[in-house]
Amino acid sequence: xxxxxxxxxxxxxxxxxxxxxxxxxxxxxxxxxxxxxxxxxxxxxxxxxxxxxxxxxxxxxxxxxxxxxxxxxxxxxxxxxxxxxxxxxxxxxxxxxxxxxxxxxxxxxxxxxxxxxxxxxxxxxxxxxxxxxxxxxxxxxxxxxxxxxxxxxxxxxxxxxxxxxxxxxxxxxxxxxxxxxxxxxxxxxxxxxxxxxxxxxxxxxxxxxx
Numbered sequence: 232x233x234x235x236x237x238x239x240x241x242x243x244x245x246x247x248x249x250x251x252x253x254x255x256x257x258x259x260x261x262x263x264x265x266x267x268x269x270x271x272x273x274x275x276x277x278x279x280x281x282x283x284x285x286x287x288x289x290x291x292x293x294x295x296x297x298x299x300x301x302x303x304x305x306x307x308x309x310x311x312x313x314x315x316x317x318x319x320x321x322x323x324x325x326x327x328x329x330x331x332x333x334x335x336x337x338x339x340x341x342x343x344x345x346x347x348x349x350x351x352x353x354x355x356x357x358x359x360x361x362x363x364x365x366x367x368x369x370x371x372x373x374x375x376x377x378x379x380x381x382x383x384x385x386x387x388x389x390x391x392x393x394x395x396x397x398x399x400x401x402x403x404x405x406x407x408x409x410x411x412x413x414x415x416x417x418x419x420x421x422x423x424x425x426x427x428x429x430x431x432x433x434x435x436x437x438x439x440x441x
Contacts, residue, residue: 279303298322311335315353330358346371365389378402397421410434 272289281293285304288294295304299322306319313325317336320326325336330353332340341351345360349371352361362371366389376386383395384403394403398421405418412424416435419425426435 277303283307309335311337341370343370376402 270289275287275289275292277287277291277293280303281287281295282304283296283299285293285295285299293302293304295301298308300306300308307321307324309319309323309325312335313319313327314335314337315331316328317325317331323334325334327333327336327340329342330340332338339351339353339358341358341360345351345362347366348363349360349366352359360369360371362368365375367373367375374386374388374391376390376392378390378392379402380386380392380394381403382398384392384398387393390401392401392403394400397407399405399407406420406423408418408422408424410422411434412418412426413435414430415427416424416430422433424433424435426432429439431437431439
């Protein structure tokens with residue numbers, strides 16, 4: 232910005248010394264709002280006026296400071312340009328679309344983040360979490376148990392079930408009888424034995440007379 236005002240001062244001094252000058256700016260410092268060379272006219276009028284500190288160099292022609300462009304210097308510019316549908320709010324500042332972040336909206340951002348080693352990615356403009364093996368859900372927050380968790384069990388980690396009281400096993404599929412079943416009886420539910428003939432009772436210890 233300081234270099235821009237210095238150039239303006241040089242133009243004014245040159246005009247006072249010998250009439251309207253033809254000014255040639257260095258290509259690296261020229262705004263895209265107007266092409267060079269240009270003739271600076273201190274009596275020029277721009278309606279509507281130049282915005283964001285732009286200089287009216289001749290009637291209806293604005294010379295824009297670095298970071299702005301357009302006929303009235305009304306548009307901010309961001310370099311690099313805002314990506315993924317982002318909009319430039321002011322020089323170097325982008326407003327990003329949902330799902331993107333970073334100074335130039337170049338980073339994919341999943342709301343809430345991805346848990347358990349998940350990675351935030353963009354597929355065909357859709358931002359989502361790519362989950363590590365054994366995890367699922369919008370944020371990779373749900374463990375996956377391929378064997379399933381039966382009888383009220385819950386999957387708490389990949390392949391690991393937390394079983395309800397009275398059940399054991401990798402899939403919570405085995406009932407637990409605190410008192411053993413005798414004579415070939417089988418535990419089919421917590422503390423419930425299924426007896427083989429001719430036995431009965433809670434532990435299959437009572438022989439049925441035939």
